[in-house]
Amino acid sequence: MAGHSKFKNIMHRKGAQDKKRSALFSKLSREITVAAKSGLPDPDMNARLRSAVIAARAQSMPNDNIQRAINKAAGNDGENYEEIRYEGFGPGGVALIIETLTDNRNRTATNVRTAVSKNGGNLGAPGAVSHGFDRLGLIAYPAKAGDAEKVFEAALEAGAEDVSSSDDGHEIWTAIEGMHDVARELEKTLGTPEAVKLAWRPQTTVEVGEDTAGQLLKLIDALDDDDDVQQVWGNYEVPEDVMEKLG
Known part of the structure; x- marks a missing residue:
């Protein structure tokens, strides 16, 4: 049980998400x-709903908003979302997995393809x-x-498979089928987690330099700005000194 997944880099820049709280709440509600x-x-x-609620609370989403989103599921609001995954490459050949929830697959496909192609990448099959x-x-x-x-x-003790700790926090990796059992056990000793979710962890990572990192993070920000995009995963690793230069 060791390793360094650099999840904060692999997932997204949390600071960028904090500046888009309204958009983030919309995605969490969806x-x-x-x-x-x-x-x-x-x-x-x-289990999936429990994970979604944990993620929402970790972002300080009001309980009223959470309950409203749950109640919406029981109503006949006409919103039926489809889960679609896109795969491709970003600047420097970085591998990307883009997860979306959409009520219009044509719109989402066009927006994702445009964001990727305009920022030095291309989608694959x-x-x-x-x-x-x-x-x-x-x-x-x-x-903390x-x-x-x-x-x-x-x-x-909880039965996890891998752990990575850094100054940013702790990432605990599990088999999919045991994720929620492990999470419940961890809550007894560590409290409520920031997130419990299915994730894509790269088998190997690619360290990117300043020029590539700048263009790559611009691409990820463009995808994050799309309401349909829920999550972007990649196999890149940005060194801390490069992140500091890029702000």
Whole structure:
């Protein structure tokens, strides 16, 4: 149980997300509604919904907003979202997986393709890059949850497969089928996590320089700006000194 997944770099720049709180709440609400429609509208009985609610609360989304999104699933609002995954390459040949929730696949396909092509990348066929990633469960905790040793021991006892700790926080990786059982065990010792979600972890990462990183992060920001895009994963790693230069 060791390793350095650099999830904060692989997923997105959290600071950029914090500046787009309204858009972020919209995406979180969409995921909550879809999750509630996929099963019972009770987080204790619906694992996906529980994950969505945890993610929303980690971003300080008001409880009224969360409940409204759950209630929306029971209503006849005409919104039926489809999950579509796009795969391709960014600047420097970085592999990207783009997960979306959409009620108009033509609009989403056009927007995603445009954002990628305008920022030095290109989309590939389904499966073009996902073979280089592992589909796992990810449980994220802030640094304040405890030091690396405490989190490692808790994760080991809970049945996790891998742990990575840094100044930014802790990433605990699990098999998909055991993700929620591990999360429940961890809550007993570490408290409520920041996120419990299915994730794409690259089997190998590519370190990118300043020029490539700048263009790559611009591409990811463009995708994040699209309401239909829920998550962007990649196999890149941006060194801390480069991140500081790019702000």
